[in-house]
Amino acid sequence: MKNKINVYLIEYAINAILRQKSKSFFIVFVFTLLTFLLTSVFFITNSIRYELDSTVDTLPQIIVQKIKAGRHYDIDVDAVDNILEIAGVSDAVARVWGYYYFANAGVNFSVVGIEQYENQYKNSFDKIASKFDLSEIDSKVSMVVGHGVKETMHDSYYKEYFNFIKPDGTLKRVNIAGVFEADTQLESNDVIVMSKDTIREIFDIDESKATDIVVKVANPEEIPMVVSKIKLIYPDTRIISSEDLKVSYQNIFDYKSGIFLALFIISLFTFFIIIYDKSSGLSSEEKREIGILKAIGWRVDDVLKEKFYESFIISFFAYTLGVGFSFAYVYIFQAPILQNIFVGYSQLKTSFELPFIFDLQTLFLVFFLSVPIYIAATIIPSWKVATLEADEVIR
Amino acid sequence: MSSDLLKKKNAFVELVGLPDLAISTEATYVRHRSVSDIFSIYKDDGTLREYFPSTYAISHSHTMNLHSTNLHAIKKNNEK
Structure with missing residues (x-):
């Protein structure tokens, strides 16, 4: 059979790679680093x-913010009544939330208010909060905090409660x-989740004001219509x-x-340096090798096949190595260093626990951007040499 | 992600009702970028450059300021 894979050619290709140890190693190293x-x-x-995306469907259907002088501004709670009158709106709730800057640790907390611990909330708290004491919530001013908030407060020796500084400088003690x-x-x-009343006290927000309004629409198809109606009633909203x-x-x-x-840009340039090096012509040694092979009776397509195997083995090996490393790096070690790009220098560090996604698209994208180009860059100059007369090349 | 975990996450998001992840909490417009706008930094000073590293990776919300991002078409298609 003509198309049968020639094992001797593969063997020769592997030997050719091993013969040029330092060069092959360099190419594998850079190639692996790049794909990685x-x-x-x-x-x-x-x-x-x-x-x-896994939580996007549980988010509110419509959020109404007030914009004043180009800034986000507190909205009137009265607007809720007007919005509720719009046909199709099944519920509208004025929310109070904001950011509390804890100067001692230099972090921002997101403080979110909910209605004073209604039954529906109690159920969800049971599901998502640990160390949760129901009786305490009813009797005292208290809050439920995220993991990072707890750690930050602990570092400042707040274990049972936290003192919020109100705008007038007095303290508000809230139990955890x-x-x-x-x-x-x-x-x-x-x-940080706490009752709306407590938040109003901490941020000094008047009873008649709210941060934004959340609107629920019974039929999702009607959302654009409801949005345009709200915009008509309140042109100053976003x-x-x-x-x-x-x-x-x-x-x-x-x-x-x-x-x-x-x-x-950096990846592309690095890759093109390799490609340029490969395609800018073979070294005299490589030329001689092809010449000798031809002289001892190899045909042009044998030479090209051998070159194909050689470049495929080296690039595919480097690609698999790079992808393997990155799987381990991202999903086992949770991407140290690289995750800082996404975290920035926010003090309240999240421990990254990235969900495992087997993303074929990425793998194909990186594969087709690297391996075929590398193979082409090896075969084309070899073909140029291989088509010449053998004695011409050796001389 | 297991369905149990997913339920917990959804329960939390439903409770709080705020979008986006707590990956970067450097600035309010990075933390809740979906309910923020690209002019947030302009409020501080019109000549300021971005000074939070995470904004080099995490983009502003493309839903506001449609004119600056040419996303009219996408939004219209989604609404259809």
Whole structure:
């Protein structure tokens, strides 16, 4: 059979790779590093996006914010009544939430208010919060905090309670009633949940004001219509629908700028240095080798086959190595160092627990960007040499 | 992700009702980027550059300021 794989050619190719140890090692090293870096970044971003997408449907359908003088501003609670009158709206709730800057540790907490521990909330607290004492919540002013918040407070010796500093400088003592489970850390790490009344007191927000309004629409098809109606009644608002949130989640990583642009440019240049080195002509030694092979009776296609095996083995080996490393690096070691790109220098560190996604698209993308190009860059110059007369090449 | 874990996460998100992950808490417009806008930094000073490293990776929300991102078409398609 003509198309049968020639084992001797493969053997020769492997020997050829081993003969040029330092050069092959260098190519494998750079190639592995390149695929490792690219796939790792893609793996991390994919996991983060998967994490986001898994909860996007539980988010509020419509969020209404008030904008004043270009800034987000407190909205009137009265607006809830007007919004409830719009046909199709089944519920509207004024929310109070904000950020508390804890100067001692230099961190921002997200403080979220809920209605004074209604039954429905008690159920969900049971599910997601540990060390949770129901009786305490009813009797005292208390809060449920995320894992990161607890740690930060512990570091400042707040174990049972925390003193919030109110705008007038006085202290508000709030007991820590529970901690959100570590499983939800990516969502809950910096969150403090307490009753709306307590938040109003801490941030000095008037009873008639709220941070934003959340609207529930019975029929999801009607959301755009309800949005336009709210916009008509309150032209000074900014309205974010669940559809907007989905678009926002899709575009969380801007591959066209920032760190990604830098990464892609560097990867591309590194790769093209290898390619340039390969395609800018063979060394005289390699030329001689092809010449001798031809002289002892190899045909052009034998030479090209051998070169194909050689480049395929080396690039595929490096690719698999790179992908294997990045799987281990991202999903077993949780991407140390690289995750700092996404964390920045926020003091309230989340321990990254990225969900495992087997993303074929990324693997194919990196594969087709690297392996075939490398093979082509090896075969084309060899073909140029192999088509010449043998004695011409050796001389 | 196991379904139990997913349920917990969804229960938490339902309770709090706020989008985005607590990966980076450096600035409010990074923490809750979906309910923020790209002009957030402009409020501090019109001549400031981005000074939080995470904003080099985490993009602003593309739902606000549609004119600056040419995403009209995407949004319209989604609404259809």
